[in-house]
Amino acid sequence: MKISLLFCHCNDRLLSHMASQSLASLVYFQLKEEDALNVTWLSFSLNTLLGFPGNARVADCLWTLTGIIKETLKDAVAPRAGVLKKLLAPLDAVLEGFYNAILLHHFDSHHYTSPYSEAANNLISFTDLLEALLASRIELDFPLRCQRILFLKVSYVLNLINSSIPYVIKKKLILLLKKCVLYKSREDTKSGSLFLQTPSLCEDMLALSNAILQVVNLTWLNQIPLGGKSSYFGSNEAAPGDDSQDGFDQTVLRALSLVVLKALEFKIHNSATEAEIKGNSHLKFRSLSSKSFQVFRFCSHVSLRL
Incomplete structure (x- = not known):
């Protein structure tokens, strides 16, 4: 399966998002039923994240990963901890590097003046991924670095909130911070x-x-x-x-x-x-x-x- 072909003609954002959701369902099904991570998708994701900001398919990659995490968390039967480890461990270091890259980008440029720009769309998609990673943290006794990075490097987010990005993104980030300060582990909840x-x-x-x-x-x-x-x-x-x-x-x-x-x-x-x-x-x-x-x-x- 050539994953890049799935998105190459999807200039329409809605169609692209639907393609990402379909791919997320496929990758999750393989993780759950075959206990195997789709190597083609993993390679595509690694190359896309490492290629930022030059790669134009970042939002598609983030949508798919977010979708897989959400599928995992919704499944009450599947061994969520095992699935999440198999999914996130190969991406752990790359996700931290991407976190640094996208949040230290030049947000005062004209590319971020509109909430409908590709740059703003990447930020919104990444904020959704951070929220999914936060929600998934409760499933692991020892969270991965990508599940902790929002806490450990929150200064990047705080600086971003004071940049010239659209208000809708600032609001999403502030509400994400609220979820962070209210977060508790399963042990603390019990x-x-x-x-x-x-x-x-x-x-x-x-x-x-x-x-x-x-x-x-x-x-x-x-x-x-x-x-x-x-x-x-x-x-x-x-x-x-x-x-x-x-x-x-x-x-x-x-x-x-x-x-x-x-x-x-x-x-x-x-x-x-x-x-x-x-x-x-x-x-x-x-x-x-x-x-x-x-x-x-x-x-x-x-x-x-x-």
């Missing part, structure tokens, strides 16, 4: 503990919290637009259920509130000594920007709605 017990997750969450609190100290919140609205296919008419009041996107504002507060909560809980809790964390409170304080105050009003 234990019912208010705080994380899994060592690798504690390490990752601490890295995430440190990065978030660091940018908050640098007035990161001041640079995030909160006036964006969902619309009908890019028009200026607000879509039904659009959660905007007084010119602010309440969904994003609530998500930002939760992200900052959970990061601060985790940092305080994991401080090595009581002196650090009373000292450094207190200083962080005092050094937050004025907009950060507004987020904290607002959070007291919206916490019941989260």
Whole structure:
């Protein structure tokens, strides 16, 4: 099967997405029934990801991989951990390299001014993949690097949110950060503990919290637009259920509130000594920007709605 031929004539984005979903179903079926990863698809994926930004089929590759992960997570019968390891292990190092490449790209260029551009489409597709990787992490006792990279290198995402990318992508990334700060391993969920017990997750969450609190100290919140609205296919008419009041996107504002507060909560809980809790964390409170304080105050009003 020549996978590149499957996409070469799919200039229509919908048809290309449908082709990716069909390919995802095939690869997953082979993984589940034959316990084998499609070598042709794997080679295509490796070459595509390594060829970024020159390769034009990046979104197709990301859609397919995301689709396979989702198929795996939906299957209640299949051995999900084994399937995910066989799928992701050969891609682990390449996915980390791609993470670095796409998130350190020059996002202030004209290629990212429209949410319908190929460059923006690649970013949206990659955000969907990161969300799928986060959801799949719970299946493995020892998560792969590609399932941890969002926590360990979240500064790339934080910088991206402050770039000139379209608002719809910024919103997706902020909501993804919200899922990160709320994430718990299966063991932590079963234990019912208010705080994380899994060592690798504690390490990752601490890295995430440190990065978030660091940018908050640098007035990161001041640079995030909160006036964006969902619309009908890019028009200026607000879509039904659009959660905007007084010119602010309440969904994003609530998500930002939760992200900052959970990061601060985790940092305080994991401080090595009581002196650090009373000292450094207190200083962080005092050094937050004025907009950060507004987020904290607002959070007291919206916490019941989260």
